[in-house]
Amino acid sequence: MKNENANCFIKKQYKQTIKRKVFLISALILLLIGIIGFASTIGVIDFTIKEVYYVILNHFFPNSFEVNATAEKVVWGIRLPRICLGILAGIGLGIAGAVMQGILRNPLASPYTLGVSSGAGFGAAVAITLGAGFVGGEYLIIGNAFLGALMSSAFILILSSKKGTTPESMLLAGIALMYLFSASVALLQYFASDEAAKEVTFWLIGSLSYANWEKVISTAIVVTITTPFIMWKARDLNIIIAGDDTAKSLGLEVMRIRVVLMVLASLVTASIVCFTGTIGFIGLVAPHMTRMFIGGDNRFVFPVSALLGGVLLSVADMIAITVMKPIIIPIGIVTAFMGVPLFLYLIIRRKRDYW
Amino acid sequence: MKLVVQGLRFDYTSSPVLEDIDMELDPGEIVGVIGPNGAGKSTLIKCVDRILHPEGDMKLNGVDMKKMNRMELAKCMGYVPQSPDITFPSTVLDTVLMGRRPHSSWHFTEKDIDKALEALEMMGVSNFAFRDYNEISGGQKQRVIIARAIAQETGILLLDEPTSNLDIKHQISLMDVLDMLVKNLNISVIMTIHDLNIAARYSQRLLLMSNGRIVAAGNPLSVLNTENIRKYYGVEALVKEENDIPYIIPLKAV
Numbered sequence: 105m106k107n108e109n110a111n112c113f114i115k116k117q118y119k120q121t122i123k124r125k126v127f128l129i130s131a132l133i134l135l136l137i138g139i140i141g142f143a144s145t146i147g148v149i150d151f152t153i154k155e156v157y158y159v160i161l162n163h164f165f166p167n168s169f170e171v172n173a174t175a176e177k178v179v180w181g182i183r184l185p186r187i188c189l190g191i192l193a194g195i196g197l198g199i200a201g202a203v204m205q206g207i208l209r210n211p212l213a214s215p216y217t218l219g220v221s222s223g224a225g226f227g228a229a230v231a232i233t234l235g236a237g238f239v240g241g242e243y244l245i246i247g248n249a250f251l252g253a254l255m256s257s258a259f260i261l262i263l264s265s266k267k268g269t270t271p272e273s274m275l276l277a278g279i280a281l282m283y284l285f286s287a288s289v290a291l292l293q294y295f296a297s298d299e300a301a302k303e304v305t306f307w308l309i310g311s312l313s314y315a316n317w318e319k320v321i322s323t324a325i326v327v328t329i330t331t332p333f334i335m336w337k338a339r340d341l342n343i344i345i346a347g348d349d350t351a352k353s354l355g356l357e358v359m360r361i362r363v364v365l366m367v368l369a370s371l372v373t374a375s376i377v378c379f380t381g382t383i384g385f386i387g388l389v390a391p392h393m394t395r396m397f398i399g400g401d402n403r404f405v406f407p408v409s410a411l412l413g414g415v416l417l418s419v420a421d422m423i424a425i426t427v428m429k430p431i432i433i434p435i436g437i438v439t440a441f442m443g444v445p446l447f448l449y450l451i452i453r454r455k456r457d458y459w
Numbered sequence: 460m461k462l463v464v465q466g467l468r469f470d471y472t473s474s475p476v477l478e479d480i481d482m483e484l485d486p487g488e489i490v491g492v493i494g495p496n497g498a499g500k501s502t503l504i505k506c507v508d509r510i511l512h513p514e515g516d517m518k519l520n521g522v523d524m525k526k527m528n529r530m531e532l533a534k535c536m537g538y539v540p541q542s543p544d545i546t547f548p549s550t551v552l553d554t555v556l557m558g559r560r561p562h563s564s565w566h567f568t569e570k571d572i573d574k575a576l577e578a579l580e581m582m583g584v585s586n587f588a589f590r591d592y593n594e595i596s597g598g599q600k601q602r603v604i605i606a607r608a609i610a611q612e613t614g615i616l617l618l619d620e621p622t623s624n625l626d627i628k629h630q631i632s633l634m635d636v637l638d639m640l641v642k643n644l645n646i647s648v649i650m651t652i653h654d655l656n657i658a659a660r661y662s663q664r665l666l667l668m669s670n671g672r673i674v675a676a677g678n679p680l681s682v683l684n685t686e687n688i689r690k691y692y693g694v695e696a697l698v699k700e701e702n703d704i705p706y707i708i709p710l711k712a713v
Contacts, residue, residue, distance in 0.1 A: 107585075111576045114588045118552060118572065121589075209546040339565050343557045347543045350604075352510045354560045354611070355533030399591075400547035403565070 125404040128397070132411035136191060139418045143187045144179050146422055148430050151175050160184070189315040190421045190435070191414040192323045193380050194390070196372040198413020199327075201387030202394070202405050203334055203369040206341040207362050208271040214387035215373040218274075219256040219281030221384070224377040226285040227252025229304045233296035245307070249378035256281055257370030261363055310383035310436025312421060319379045326375035330368045331410070337365055338402040345400070383436050385443025386413045392450050416442070460486055460520055460535060460614035460647060462507070467515035469506050476502050477513065477671045484615065487641055489648040491662030493655060493682075495692050498668040500651035501541070504617045507649065508538045519615075533561035537608035539618040545592050551603050552588040555579055558610035578606040581636055597624035605633065609640070616640070618650040622657060630654070634661045655707045659683055667691060680705050689713055 144156040151172070158169040159179045197215060204213040215221045227248035230236055235244070256278070263269055263277050289308065293301040340361050344351045351358045377383070390413035394405050420438040427433065467480035477499045484490055492500045506513040509524060509532060517524040519535055527535075537558070545554065555578055559571040579585045582602040587595055592603060601624045608616055616637070622630040638661060640646045652658045658665060659679035667675040667682050669691045675682045683705045688696045697708040 107580055110585055111573075111580065114552065114576060114579075114585065115572055117589065206547070211546070336565065339560070342549070342553070343560055345547050345549070346545050346554070346557060347540065349505065349510050349538070349540050350543065350557070352529065353508050353533060353536070353538035353617075354557060355530035356560070357529060395548055399553070400545075400549045401553055 125398050125401075125408070129404070129407050129411065132408065132415065136411060136414050136418070139415065140184070140187055140191070143418055143422050144183045146425055147178065147183060149174065149178055151179065155179075185317050185320050186312045186315040187418060187421065188320045189323060189379065190312050190417045192320065192327055193312075193376045193383060194386055194413035194415065194417030195410040196323065196327050196376045196413075197383065197387040197417070198390035198394075199331065199334060199406050199410040200369040200373045201413070202391035202402070202409040203341070203365050204387070205391050206345055206402055206405075207365050207369070208275050209345055210271060210275050211392065212388075213275055213278070215369075215377070216382070216384050216387060217282065218260060218278035219285060220253050220278075220370055220373045221377050221382040222282045222285035222289075223256030224249040224253035224374060225308050225382050226288050227255075228307050228378075228381070229289045229292045232303050232307065233292045233300045246378045250374045252285075253374035253377055254370060256285070257366060257374075261366055264359075264362065264366070306434065307381045308436075309434040310377075310381035310439070311434040312380060313432065313434075314379070323375050323379060326372060330372050331406075334365065334368055335403070335406055337361055338406050341365065341402045342400070345402075381434075381436060383417070383439055385439045385447070386417055389443050389447050389450070390416060392447065396450060460484075462615060462647070463516075463518045464507065465516040467503075467506060467513050467517065469502060469511060469513035475671055477506060479672055480506075480515070482666060482673065482676070484647050484649060486614070486647055487645045488663045489637065489641055489650065489661055491658035491665045491679075492649060492651045492668060493653075493658050493665055494668035494674075498691075499671040500668055501619050502671075503668070504538070504619050504649065504651055508532070508536050508617050510538065530561055533611070533613075535613055536615045536617060537611040537613040539605050539608045539616070539621060541620045541623060543604070549592045550589050551584060551592055551595065552576075552579070554592045554603055555606045555610050558607035561611060574612065575606075575610045578609040579603075581609060582606040583632070598626060598629055601625055602629070602633065605636075614646060616646060616648045616650075618648065620652065621650055622652060622654060630657060637661070655683060655688075659705050659707070683707060 141153050141156050145151050145153055155172050155175045156179055158171050159175050162169045162171045163180065201214045204215065204218055205211055228245050231245040231248040259281060260274055260278055264274050289304065293304050296304065340356050343354055343356060344358055344361065348358050391405065391409045394409040394412055398404055398408060420442055421435050424433050424435045424438045462484040464480060464482045467477060468475055469477040480503065492503060494500055502511065505511045524532065552575060555575040556567055556571060559567065559574060563571050579588060582605055584599060584602050584606060587599060592600065601621065605621060622633060625633060634657060637648055641648060662679060664677060665679050665682040666673050667687060674691060675687055680700065680703060683698060685696060685698050688694055688707065693713045695710045695713055697710060698705050699708065
């Protein structure tokens with residue numbers, strides 16, 4: 105009887121923790137909706153939140169709201185694509201970081217440390233300095249960056265298929281790759297014209313300045329298609345984290361799951377960095393923050409890390425716009441300045457209890 | 460469940476780690492795998508669970524195990540490794556719930572949670588249900604991962620050194636739980652074990668391994684004699700007997 109009561113209590117507590125996590129996810133979604141409205145008011149011209157929401161709502165319910173023509177132009181044409189791309193980039197990097205850390209069972213894994221972002225940087229640098237690429241015209245840089253990112257992930261995946269490769273050696277290979285690409289970019293910059301070198305630097309820092317609806321939709325499509333599949337494999341990744349032998353004995357095809365998730369995470373990263381440049385730290389910090397709040401169940405870590413990534417990146421963007429107004433500093437600089445102390449703080453103050 | 464292994468061979472490189480392994484496991488029996496370090500005991504367990512891919516025939520209730528997919532096998536066999544660490548935070552309850560993966564894919568049902576709680580209770584770790592697995596002691600971790608295998612509800616349990624991190628009281632209570640599972644649920648157990656006295660007391664049969672081969676097999680009295688202990692462990696020992704169960708008093712290394 106006593107044990108039955110104890111089990112009932114544990115069950116009740118377990119269900120409550122699940123409810124709290126679902127509540128956190130809902131709260132983060134609402135926060136992001138709020139951020140979209142608030143961030144749209146910030147810029148050279150100030151608008152009220154009411155004006156901003158009227159513009160947004162008018163696009164969903166035409167001719168239902170009285171819209172200020174300037175607000176329509178600035179908010180819908182310039183600010184919203186930037187904000188949406190920022191949120192989508194945060195969501196994508198947040199989930200890709202969580203997936204990569206899980207696959208490699210290493211808290212240091214992220215699109216950055218696995219060389220995926222620097223691969224994209226190298227691709228972009230080749231396009232900018234040499235004008236060489238696989239696709240031409242306005243897609244030259246984007247196409248090269250995308251291919252560069254995929255090249256890095258392909259290398260990591262080929263390595264992972266070799267017998268005896270451990271998650272640790274995959275991470276070390278990623279770090280080596282990151283240095284290789286950094287050196288190659290530096291070489292390209294050294295011989296490039298001043299203007300091209302500056303453009304490469306600007307691209308490497310990461311920026312949302314070139315956002316438009318086309319880029320938002322492309323990124324949204326990739327994120328929307330890949331996320332359900334990543335989520336579907338979340339519980340399996342929980343088990344892989346407990347070790348390959350355990351995962352195999354529990355019925356999982358470990359290598360297949362690892363490869364599929366790595367491809368999806370790389371695809372998400374590539375589709376973001378090719379439009380925004382290499383925005384660091386979100387993919388590293390968001391999963392860490394998430395695990396410190398809610399523990400390690402990836403069924404909740406993935407959505408929370410994604411949404412937290414979106415929040416962090418949109419907050420960073422607001423800082424980038426306002427801190428030296430009217431100059432907008434590249435968002436990559438802000439995420440690094442925000443990310444480093446946040447990361448150190450999280451490491452020092454490791455929470456012992458999880459939800 | 461009946462397991463039959465014939466002509467099992469496994470190598471990592473060219474030299475075999477396991478060779479000429481023939482063994483059987485009947486429903487409701489505990490088989491202890493003993494032998495000095497490096498004899499191939501853990502490798503044998505991993506080969507039986509097909510975590511590694513050996514050559515040879517392995518049949519489960521007459522079905523060729525090579526034709527079974529991993530998930531089918533996971534419903535028949537549970538594996539308990541030597542207390543592994545988990546890189547990221549995972550509560551004790553979540554760790555035990557992993558064992559339900561062969562029965563449910565994404566969402567945990569009421570039955571999954573009930574089975575996990577039963578297993579936690581059986582192993583005496585219910586009190587830690589919401590503690591982080593990485594922050595409990597080695598012995599507690601060992602009991603948690605055994606609870607995970609119990610929650611898996613399989614006919615065969617493969618345990619790699621299940622008592623290695625436990626104090627004497629917990630060694631006995633763990634073995635009593637395994638004994639109870641074997642008797643009440645007709646589960647079969649193969650366990651690698653270094654403690655010869657525990658192995659002798661709880662196993663119906665022992666397999667003594669050396670250099671990747673089974674060098675002696677049979678009931679504990681026939682396997683654990685002074686010659687075998689001297690020859691394969693390099694230890695001079697006294698072997699006493701009580702109620703047909705041998706117990707060993709090691710004297711000196713040879």
